[in-house]
Amino acid sequence: xxxxxxxKKVNGTNVTSLEPQFDxxxxxxxxxxxxxxxxEAEALHTEAAGKAExxxxxxxxxxxxxRIANERAGMRLEKERADHLAxxxxxxxxxxxxxxxxxxxxxxxxxxxxxxxxxxxEQERSERWWKWGARGIYAVGLIIAAPVQFMHxxxxxxxxxxxxxxxxxxxxxxxxxxxxxxxxxxxxxxxYRVGIMLGAAIAAGINMYGGMSDPxxxxxxxLIGAIASLGGPIVLMAYEHGIAQKADxxxxxxxxxxxxxxxxxxxxxxxxxxAEKxxxxxxxxxxxKAAEERAEAEQxxxxxxxxxxxxxxxxxxxxxxxxxxSQYVTEQIWADAxxxxxxxxxxxxxxxxxxxxxxxxxxxxxxxxxxxxxxxxLVESQKGPRAKRDPDAPDGRRNxxxxxxxxRPGQTAPYSPLAKAQASIEQTTDKDSK
Numbered sequence: 081x082x083x084x085x086x087x088k089k090v091n092g093t094n095v096t097s098l099e100p101q102f103d104x105x106x107x108x109x110x111x112x113x114x115x116x117x118x119x120e121a122e123a124l125h126t127e128a129a130g131k132a133e134x135x136x137x138x139x140x141x142x143x144x145x146x147r148i149a150n151e152r153a154g155m156r157l158e159k160e161r162a163d164h165l166a167x168x169x170x171x172x173x174x175x176x177x178x179x180x181x182x183x184x185x186x187x188x189x190x191x192x193x194x195x196x197x198x199x200x201x202e203q204e205r206s207e208r209w210w211k212w213g214a215r216g217i218y219a220v221g222l223i224i225a226a227p228v229q230f231m232h233x234x235x236x237x238x239x240x241x242x243x244x245x246x247x248x249x250x251x252x253x254x255x256x257x258x259x260x261x262x263x264x265x266x267x268x269x270x271x272y273r274v275g276i277m278l279g280a281a282i283a284a285g286i287n288m289y290g291g292m293s294d295p296x297x298x299x300x301x302x303l304i305g306a307i308a309s310l311g312g313p314i315v316l317m318a319y320e321h322g323i324a325q326k327a328d329x330x331x332x333x334x335x336x337x338x339x340x341x342x343x344x345x346x347x348x349x350x351x352x353x354x355a356e357k358x359x360x361x362x363x364x365x366x367x368x369k370a371a372e373e374r375a376e377a378e379q380x381x382x383x384x385x386x387x388x389x390x391x392x393x394x395x396x397x398x399x400x401x402x403x404x405x406s407q408y409v410t411e412q413i414w415a416d417a418x419x420x421x422x423x424x425x426x427x428x429x430x431x432x433x434x435x436x437x438x439x440x441x442x443x444x445x446x447x448x449x450x451x452x453x454x455x456x457x458l459v460e461s462q463k464g465p466r467a468k469r470d471p472d473a474p475d476g477r478r479n480x481x482x483x484x485x486x487x488r489p490g491q492t493a494p495y496s497p498l499a500k501a502q503a504s505i506e507q508t509t510d511k512d513s514k
Contacts, residue, residue: 214319218256221312222249225287228305231297232290248286251279252313259320269320276313283309379408386414393421 229245259272284306291302386409387394397409397417406413418427424434 210319210322214315217315218253218312221308222253224308225249225283225305225312228287228290228297228301229283232286232294248279248283249309252276252283252309255279256313256316256320259317260323263320263323273317273321276317280310280313383409390418393417396421 226245226249229248230242233241233244255272255275259269259276261267262269262272287305287309288302291297291299291305297305386397393414394409394417397414400413400417401409404413409417415425415427419425422430424430
């Protein structure tokens with residue numbers, strides 16, 4: 081069947097149609113150009129909007145970053161200020177503490193000086209009283225004993241005997257002066273003390289004899305005269321003895337007792353320290369012995385276990401131990417022997433265990449790397465379900481000359497990264513299989 085054309089004629093003459101003729105291809109190209117221009121304009125607009133939004137976000141982020149930096153700088157400044165204030169406070173506290181310590185030390189030194197001055201004053205006062213008290217007792221004894229001796233030695237026919245009391249009492253007095261000289265010049269004072277006691281004993285004996293033989297004197301006067309002749313020199317000699325000990329640096333009985341007490345305390349502390357040191361040494365020795373016993377038992381258990389379960393390795397290890405001169409099969413020797421026998425540097429791993437491990441690793445790698453093909457594949461299901469088209473809906477392309485509608489960015493659902501990776505794996509698998 082041939083196509084029929086309808087010719088327009090007027091009075092039998094062909095007439096050219098006055099309707100404008102349009103080329104569909106040109107229209108399609110024009111529509112494509114317009115569409116591309118609109119898309120480019122839309123892309124430029126979107127790009128400009130994105131850049132503006134990015135600049136805005138960047139400005140906001142920069143402002144936030146600057147705020148955070150300023151805040152951190154402020155916090156750091158506050159911390160430095162607080163540290164500086166704490167440093168100043170610490171310095172002030174140290175200065176106050178040092179000043180307080182200095183004041184305390186000065187006060188302690190002043191108190192010590194005051195106590196020492198007070199002690200020295202007390203010693204001087206007591207020594208002065210002791211000195212004049214001894215001399216006073218001697219003078220009183222001389223006053224009592226001299227008249228008794230005068231009465232005993234008085235004789236009209238022998239008046240020269242009146243000087244005998246001066247000789248007897250003066251003998252002890254002069255020897256007392258000699259003892260004081262010996263003390264002052266750091267000489268031996270014992271002879272003077274013996275002479276003092278002999279002179280005093282002679283005078284006391286004479287006084288006692290006169291009181292008992294002469295009724296004019298009487299027993300009481302003779303007795304008190306004897307006591308006076310002995311008491312004065314004894315008191316004076318005791319005074320000189322104390323002065324001599326002080327000059328020679330000889331400690332007193334109280335000082336010796338305090339020194340003995342300190343010595344006893346030091347001795348007790350030393351004994352306690354020696355006992356504690358000995359106890360600590362004994363404990364350390366016991367702990368060391370116990371540790372050695374535990375180590376020996378552990379080494380024995382380890383050797384027995386290795387000998388029982390790894391006989392071939394144990395033979396090599398024992399040979400290496402003997403060659404190296406070691407007492408036990410150490411961990412280093414055992415590791416070297418294990419490597420020599422099994423070829424594995426990891427102790428406890430054999431060829432069978434290594435093979436099983438590598439096979440298991442290969443199976444795991446295959447199970448994790450092989451792509452999923454079939455119902456569980458993600459290639460076909462990477463997009464969401466689409467809405468079904470109504471079969472009675474008109475075709476939108478019929479009103480625009482058959483040109484498909486313009487698709488805008490964002491209308492197509494994006495592909496999933498997992499689907500992309502899966503598709504890449506499947507393509508690689510297909511190429512390898514071909």
